[in-house]
Amino acid sequence: MSQTANLSQIYLDANATTPVLPQAAQAAMDAMQDLFGNPSSSHITGLKAKNLMEQTRLRAKTLLGTGSGKLIFTSGATEGIQTGIISGLIKAKTQIQAGKKYTLLYGATEHKAVPNSLAHWNEILGIHAEIKSIPVDHTGELDLEFIKNEVGNALMICTMAVNNETGVYQDLQQLEHCIREQNKEVFWLVDCVQALGKRPINLATTSIDYAPFSGHKLYAPKGIGFIYIRDSAPFTPFIAGGGQESGLRSGTENLPGLAALNVIFEMLLDKDNSSFYDVDTLTDYRRQLSHSLSQAFPDIVFNHKFKNSVPTTLNFAVPGFSSKELMDLFDAANIRVSSGSACSSKVTRSFVLDAMGLPAWQSESAIRLSFGPAMTQAEIDTACLRIRSAAKALTNSCLMLDDSQVLQDRAPLDGLVQLRSGSSCTWIYADLKSKQALVIDPLPELEKRIDTLLQCQQLTPIAILDTHGHADHISGRVGLAQKYLATQKTDELGWPTETDILTLADETYHSLALGELTLIKLPTPGHTDDSISLLLTSDPHKLTTHTRYAFCGDTVLMGTLGRTNFATSSAFLMYHSLKQINRLIGQQTLICASHDYNNEFTTSLSAEVIRNPLLQAVLSGVLSESQFAARKADLDANLNDEVGSEILCGAYNTDCDKAQIKEYNSAGLKLRLSTSTNVKILDIREPHEYALQHNLDTTSEPSDIDNVLNTGINIPMTRLVQFIQEHQSDKESEWVLVCRSGSRSMVAAQAMHRLGFANVAHLKGGYALSS
Incomplete structure (x- = not known):
């Protein structure tokens, strides 16, 4: 069994079901x-x-x-x-x-x-x-x-x-x-x-x-x-x-x-x-749990009033954290909680909290902690200890600050991080050598999390940018810029007014230096009239081969193009912007969008033209401006108004074709590893999950499958896009992705497969079912 499995389970999902006494x-x-x-x-x-x-x-x-x-x-x-x-x-x-x-x-x-x-x-x-x-x-x-x-x-x-x-x-x-x-x-x-x-x-x-x-x-x-x-x-x-x-x-x-x-x-x-405790005892249990939660997460918000709730249920949200992240955190500590209602694992938002009129972020990020009347004081004590330990482990991922932990204990950040709130994305690039950072499309929900990351890693941002004006939210850029770049003069999207001028093929562009890299500002109107793309490259004179990432906002989305039916949109301008992006970046350059509606992380022009006939037609030159505008209008006509609390920024297919990824169980993976030396294990759990697994249980011996999986490398999902970029030349190797339950590894494997990783597989059931 995995080490976490040897740690005693604290079951706090009694409203879903209970163990039999x-x-x-x-x-x-x-x-x-x-x-x-x-x-x-x-x-x-x-x-x-x-x-x-x-x-x-x-x-x-x-x-x-x-x-x-x-x-x-x-x-x-x-x-x-x-x-x-x-x-x-x-x-x-x-x-x-x-x-x-x-x-x-x-x-x-x-x-x-x-x-x-x-x-x-x-x-x-x-x-x-x-x-x-x-x-x-x-x-x-x-x-x-x-x-x-x-x-x-x-x-x-x-x-x-x-x-x-x-x-x-x-x-x-x-x-x-x-x-x-x-x-x-x-x-x-x-x-x-x-x-x-x-x-x-x-x-x-x-x-x-x-x-x-x-x-x-x-x-x-x-x-x-x-x-x-x-x-x-x-x-x-x-x-x-x-x-x-x-x-x-x-x-x-x-x-x-x-x-x-x-x-x-x-x-x-x-x-x-009786094995059941009275209301006074259960109320005291709730007090102890809520106190530990408040200690662990100082910004916690409880989604109901205790005065008209039974003491055995706690429903809460933590600003900056999705319910999935918190569930993974609790699960790593072997505490079982649920996200809202456990009757449907696909629900990402609570209709109960929506009906109560709570803010969308609380509904989308809700965690339910529930226990039964046979809960014991010993279990409550252990649960409270684990909750505090779980929160402390978040410092390993720089998701929370803990002054008692020396900075050297935190994993240093070097490269690209993708943060998400719902389907919206924020991108942070950290340069370890210069201790500089770049923040792109900061979401207001993630403002504190970004601030924590910058403080934890002791990074100094050189720019905090939006790729366009956002219709469905106020950017988190303003608050962060006031704290970190108060004296910097910028335009309305945060681009500094005093930057270098770069001449490429008789055209001039504004650029910024980020350590040894260069960030180039590329006007790409269409989705909105102020839309820009940001190209991060190691050689500005060889963009097609040396551009690492193209932050295209909502111009190119995974599986579609950004909508052009806003008041400030123009399909004609998008037509030319797409052609310009195609001229400047390589076919394999990773495109980092502002929205990811299908959990695909990133894309490239070569991957998009295969499934996006409209984009393919533009880039191949078979469509005129007016033909593109007409077809784009038809595409935008299929848009629903919203997904969750967000305005949809591009028509997308909710039933997108997902690749059938090869699945291993633990026995099959051990057998495969014993017959091949070319298999590489990629563990996509977050650092705090490691910390919890190894720090909470120091007595049990790792199993055979633990020893096998521990030979792999750890690339958290927030760093997956950088991993893909760094392994563009290693797409033929057999990669086996592993996570806690197998859900994240399947999603990540599908994304890698779409981008050309031909031999990607995952461990079904993850660590939870390994034995």
Whole structure:
């Protein structure tokens, strides 16, 4: 196993799922071995099984205060939600009056299972009611005024007791008063999944019609849940068949799951003999964790108020850090957290936080830390220690400053760094010998991070530049320039007014010296009228062969060209700018754009003309200005307005063709390395991940695969573009990319393959699955 795997896991993702408590697991095993009978059988083995099932039901009814209401066991919350919604809507359909408009209401921060189910059954049943989301305020509380105005025409209203992302709970008594004052007959479903064991529940004292629950959110196995149905609420079986559960829910009962639930219910009822801690203890756990997080990340922002949240959930964001970066950091410390909602790994933004009206960066960078009521003080102590250690490790990447760490301990920076916020890119070039730096297209979200990097590396910027005026944000250039270049006179993009004049082929250009390199300013209007490109070269008189990077802003993007339908755009000017770039730089020169919509890092003219017929036509001379303008207008017509919080700066294909990259598992990689001496390992983890892996666990011996992987070189993803540039002549070697989980290595391998690295592969599952 990898060294990190030997480090004890701290699991802080309980809102996604929980481990099964040992007592519950044992009860499930006993049920499989001894009480394996079918509860529907009339022999003794079946009767014992039925007795266990009814004992579990009785404890659940006592715990939840169901009174005379029904309690039906299900496969989980999703089935419970379907059961409640279909039961309510089938009955509601019979009460619809012709000509009257009806609605279905749900909370804007509701789990997606609810609105998706409402939409599904609304269509299937032919009800065709208007589905409306109930707004929430900045604290996540439902808008009662909206409910008062809308619930009178509602057939059903769905809310949740506790939100799965933020832990925000609703005042159910106040909510009930609001609903029933306006509509005593509307069917009311309350998602209680995250409330069990965290909030007091007494269902019989409410007018809640349906309340689904899930076992795996509270230390029971997956595949077991239950739903409460008020005695006066309509009911239609969601699953028909053999008539189990008294005909209410057919299908042979999940007895091992019920046995585990039985133990959980027993613990919740008998607090003197329970593994669960009380609210005061859990609140103190939250205080300790939030304090450690605030110590580790002084700029941390919590995305919810503690006063109306259960103590077992913390949702936060750290300025300058993406959720992916923070997840990788925590994972390297063997702490499990999640990014917003864990129900979809592809979500890059939280609809819950959006609904609360939080700034876009908080929604896009949110981390959810959650624990269950069986969390121990020892685990909290370890988690707090690891959190502080994780933050300290960020100094290895110069992502945070720590005055207690000597500068010599930090990896020196020499070359190009790519920083990102969403799909927007900032580029920093550091010259180690001269200790000078160049900052291009600094994003406001990254302003502090750039400042930290410059301080940490003791770099002096010679220029802080934009490649064009940005329509969707204020540049971070102004604040940085005030700090580092307060006396420097510049134009509106930051180019110094006093620079060298360079003559190339009878044309003059402005240039700057950066150590032994030269930065050339090239006007390339089109995307905007002020657009420029910046060429960094080791020999200004041999640009086609010695230009290392072309910072083209949004003129040439990966897979497309920058849009030309802004008020300050011109397709005619872009036509000539593209030709000028083509004349000056080489076909393999790496183009560093201001946006990267498909995680491709960088590109080149040779790579782009293969997949961009419009660019190919311009560069080959088969299109006139007017023909290009017409085709460009068609391309821009396909643009959506935004991606995330950003204005799209170029039409792009969201289903871009990604190369099929060869994948190794750990055994296959060891075998390949034993038969070839030409394979090169490229580890793309960040330096702080190394620091955590090796500093937190110093006792375990590295495994065979660790020894194999440790023979490779480390190139963090933020430095991948420089690696590609430096290895242009080494594209035939077999490179195997490795990261923590295999996701980053796959993306980076695809980018390298597109740029001509013919034999690139990656380790599937990364270090996490290596053994």
